[in-house]
Amino acid sequence: MSFSAWFQCISGCDGRWPLDEVRYRCPRCNDLLEVVHDRDALLARPPAAWRALFDERWRATRHPDTSGVWGKRELVAPHVREEHIVTAAEGASALLPVPGLAAELGIEEVRVKQCGVSHTGSFKDLGMTVLVSTVKQMIADGKRIAAIACASTGDTSAALAAYGAAAGVRTVVILPRGKISTAQLVQPLANGALVLALDTDFDGCMAIVQELAEREGVYLANSMNSLRLEGQKTVAMEIVQQLGWELPDWVVIPGGNLGNVSALGAGFQMLIDLGLITRSPRICVAQAANASPLHAAFLRGFDSFESVPAKATLASAIQIGNPVSWKKAVRAIQRADGVVEAASEAELADAAARADRFGLFTCPHTGVALAALEKLVAGGQVRRHDRVVVVSTASGLKFADFKVGYHEHRLADVPSPRWRNQPVELAAKYDDVRSALWRGLQDAGPAA
Numbered sequence: 190m191s192f193s194a195w196f197q198c199i200s201g202c203d204g205r206w207p208l209d210e211v212r213y214r215c216p217r218c219n220d221l222l223e224v225v226h227d228r229d230a231l232l233a234r235p236p237a238a239w240r241a242l243f244d245e246r247w248r249a250t251r252h253p254d255t256s257g258v259w260g261k262r263e264l265v266a267p268h269v270r271e272e273h274i275v276t277a278a279e280g281a282s283a284l285l286p287v288p289g290l291a292a293e294l295g296i297e298e299v300r301v302k303q304c305g306v307s308h309t310g311s312f313k314d315l316g317m318t319v320l321v322s323t324v325k326q327m328i329a330d331g332k333r334i335a336a337i338a339c340a341s342t343g344d345t346s347a348a349l350a351a352y353g354a355a356a357g358v359r360t361v362v363i364l365p366r367g368k369i370s371t372a373q374l375v376q377p378l379a380n381g382a383l384v385l386a387l388d389t390d391f392d393g394c395m396a397i398v399q400e401l402a403e404r405e406g407v408y409l410a411n412s413m414n415s416l417r418l419e420g421q422k423t424v425a426m427e428i429v430q431q432l433g434w435e436l437p438d439w440v441v442i443p444g445g446n447l448g449n450v451s452a453l454g455a456g457f458q459m460l461i462d463l464g465l466i467t468r469s470p471r472i473c474v475a476q477a478a479n480a481s482p483l484h485a486a487f488l489r490g491f492d493s494f495e496s497v498p499a500k501a502t503l504a505s506a507i508q509i510g511n512p513v514s515w516k517k518a519v520r521a522i523q524r525a526d527g528v529v530e531a532a533s534e535a536e537l538a539d540a541a542a543r544a545d546r547f548g549l550f551t552c553p554h555t556g557v558a559l560a561a562l563e564k565l566v567a568g569g570q571v572r573r574h575d576r577v578v579v580v581s582t583a584s585g586l587k588f589a590d591f592k593v594g595y596h597e598h599r600l601a602d603v604p605s606p607r608w609r610n611q612p613v614e615l616a617a618k619y620d621d622v623r624s625a626l627w628r629g630l631q632d633a634g635p636a637a
């Protein structure tokens with residue numbers, strides 16, 4: 190069987206472009222592109238055969254089935270020849286049941302899709318493996334690409350630098366000087382990326398990287414590049430597969446640039462197209478209230494979309510006021526009978542800390558999704574018997590300042606951290622320790 194896919198304009202302009210052509214936007218209307226697959230070829234294999242194939246490849250030891258993304262390669266990137274696949278065994282992440290949290294929320298089932306348990310610590314790996322593999326093949330085919338570049342401060346640059354280094358392709362990270370901590374940058378620095386710190390803000394960096402892409406033959410890895418969404422799409426497919434090819438009732442996902450929710454929607458849609466499921470679960474996009482243009486648009490019934498100035502939020506990866514993928518996201522939400530919620534700084538921090546009491550170690554963005562879930566339960570949209578999946582986007586280990594700041598009561602916007610936990614300091618005297626032990630164990634434990 191042979192499969193194929195191409196770029197197409199999301200606004201419906203005529204034209205198809207090959208996926209190994211350097212192209213980020215529609216040449217006619219400048220709107221975003223999306224990857225469209227040859228459905229007839231995919232439909233030639235019946236649903237039961239697809240299920241069996243994907244189950245057989247799940248977490249297999251042979252290349253490239255070690256990767257959850259490449260285990261579904263026909264639905265993701267049929268243009269990449271196997272020898273060019275650059276993978277770090279991304280995807281196939283756990284769908285962890287958190288029964289204690291579900292019980293506390295008063296609902297039947299909550300599972301966390303652990304997309305942050307990944308090579309560079311965030312779901313960005315799922316898309317970057319597709320983008321970097323494509324570029325590696327383009328270079329092998331004789332295309333002249335000097336480097337892959339992005340303007341990003343966090344998880345995108347970490348993923349780009351790691352996959353680029355593994356592929357032997359140079360990477361460039363462009364960021365606003367003095368606004369980024371070394372901790373946020375240590376992954377691209379360690380992986381040998383060329384890091385250019387400019388005297389401007391994030392939008393200024395974005396403008397320059399786009400000009401470099403146009404004039405210098407540098408390949409752009411920012412999220413208007415729709416190849417990344419093809420890899421991220423597998424999150425939807427994995428959730429269904431891990432539930433025994435059954436649907437959850439709700440999927441809650443944090444959103445910033447809105448690529449990830451667009452990918453989630455595209456993943457469910459593709460499963461519907463192939464007859465693997467009959468409908469989509471409902472989707473809730475969770476935004477930080479400080480940067481919530483999609484939430485505002487949702488409250489207006491999506492009759493218009495307006496960008497907003499993004500205020501600072503602990504959920505730094507979603508501090509975005511002008512999301513690139515808003516059109517795709519609105520389409521995904523409308524198809525999924527979806528909703529949008531927003532969480533304050535205190536809500537997101539408490540929700541993250543609360544989930545940690547059940548054994549997780551959640552990043553602030555996952556905290557936004559968990560806070561949104563609490564609101565859906567309180568508002569009666571999520572009902573007692575519903576099965577809910579929360580998409581966790583990064584590892585809490587990447588956000589140590591947030592975690593430490595919470596427990597040390599140092600976060601300005603979190604005046605009374607509800608789940609604060611601190612060491613008990615005392616002399617090395619047995620009796621003192623003994624009374625501290627029994628006093629401490631009387632306090633609310635993890636299951637309280």
Ligand SMILES: *Cc1c(COP(=O)(O)O)cnc(C)c1O
Nearest residue numbers: 344445446447448449554582583
């Ligand atoms: C990129 C990112 C997001 C937001 O994803 P979008 O596709 O921009 O909506 C959320 N959480 C983390 C940890 C991220 O790195």
Ligand SMILES: [Zn+2]
Nearest residue numbers: 198202215218
């Ligand atoms: Zn167009």
